Amino acid sequence: MxxxxxxxxxxxxxxxxxxxxxxxxxxxxxxxxxxxxxxxxxxxxxxxxxxxxxxxxxxxxxxIDGNKQIFINQFSTAGLQDALLYTVIAWITTIPMFLFREFFVANWILFIAILILGYNYYTRASNKNERFIAERRYVNIKNYYRLRRLVWAIWGVFVAVYILFITGVYFASNIWFSRPVAIDGPYSLAVILLRYYVPFISIIIPLAVNRLPKLILKCEVGERYE
Structure with a gap:
């Protein structure tokens, strides 16, 4: 050669x-x-x-087609900010779950995630080192578009399987034997509805990934930086 x-x-x-x-x-x-x-x-x-x-x-x-030169640390900081925002919103929606001991774990998991994301976001956002801020790297935006489609597809399959599973657990015998559904009061109804709601909390993951291509364009090195 x-x-x-x-x-x-x-x-x-x-x-x-x-x-x-x-x-x-x-x-x-x-x-x-x-x-x-x-x-x-x-x-x-x-x-x-x-x-x-x-x-x-x-x-x-x-x-390389699709390659963008970006300020990589600004990009990762913005990504953490979006993830933190979505997690806070999800956590707020799960606060009522404290009334149901079966579901309060979801609230605590999100709270811990907020602490971890918040700490990482704060340490990066408060770093004013010029080399850190100006660090550049090439990323391929096409890969992030593919990642976005993949994550949405996986999430859709996960939610569909979860809903089918919960429906089977609660209503399979009623459907199979053509019996009417019997729910023992408002509390039982709330528990069933919450079980259907739980998988949708995970939508924060595809939502955060969905933002990444836009953040790449936002953090792209432009002529004004040259």
């Missing part, structure tokens, strides 16, 4: 091979080979021509 080809492969080592990557590799390698040939024809030695050609392209992150 030629030195320039090895160099190009190393530039792409963190990217999975696909048609776009292979085409881009071939184009860059062709450009570097042409650059090397020009330098050699102008009197430079092959070794120096190769090194000069390498310096011509030191990164390809900006050439």
């Amino acid at each position: 030629g030195e320039l080809k090895s160099y190009v492969n190393n530039l792409f080592k963190k990217y999975a091979n696909n048609k776009q990557i292979e085409d881009l590799k071939a184009e860059i390698l062709s450009n570097l080979e042409a650059k090397k040939a020009d330098l050699i024809s102008s009197g430079m030695t092959e070794e120096k021509a190769i090194e000069a050609a390498k310096r011509n392209i030191t990164t390809i992150d900006n050439l």
